Amino acid sequence: MTPSPRVHPLAERFRRQLRTAARELPARPRRPLLEAIDAHLEEAAGPDATELEVRTALERLGSPEAIVAAAQPEGTRLRGAPVLEVAALLLLSLGSLVVPVLGWLVGAVLVLLSTRWTRVDKLLGILVWPGGFGALWLFGLAAPGVHSAFSCSQLAGQPLRCGSSGPPLALVVLLSVVLLGAPLLVLVRLAGRLRGG
């Protein structure tokens, strides 16, 4: 990792905004772009530059969004409908319900192929969502077995005693919420990225 350039605080703020905007870029155009802009800022908006000089330099440079848009790989700048991404989301969430495991796996591959999601998005889609809602379905199948372990017994002269050998109900409910909630949150995040174009 290259050291941070010595720049005016206003330029430093611009650097941070650019890095945020550039998160959607693949690594190959992103890294050289950020290096080049850092070098530009070091020269045009160093720590000794006046505020007016820095503001002028930043205005000439353009907005972080415009710079990132110009760095989008060819063929992705005018993007059509996100067919691949919608298919990926459907398969990730529901694929395992149609074709167990394989449906989700195909969805995971489509996620990796997409150019619209960042690496973090892709990791979330695959790791937070292993099995998608199919995992919840499988968990639901296993849950009745948990409760069937509940039983009562009474020895002569002693009160009735009941108990369960399975996990407590609260844990079952918590796991269900996590298994349902995590895929939903990731679904909202990934779908939200598509709305941004």
Added chain:
Amino acid sequence: MVAPPRPGLTELRRGVVEFCVLALLDTADRYGLELVRTLAAMDGLVTSEGTVYPLLNRLREGGLVATDWRQTDGTRPRKYYAITADGRSALARFRADWVRFREGVDRVLAGPARPGA
């Protein structure tokens, strides 16, 4: 000052600016800020200085431009851009195409006015 974007001009720029970069590098190797400022000083060629850097990166990936770090006269190290042999060939082809294209457009634009107009 960098020219504000106009839709028609944006379309005209597309595909042309990269050859302007190659033409500038054909005269001398230049570092990023120097190259970007030279381009931006030419009216209407770029919308903003920052958008030139992605273009430079594409030219480098395409093998038309090469880069190396140089330090001259005690200044900070700078990344210099230089045109490659492939870049010169592409520029030569563009020069020929551009002359034909420009002459064709000029002929159309300079055509006789509609009678009575």
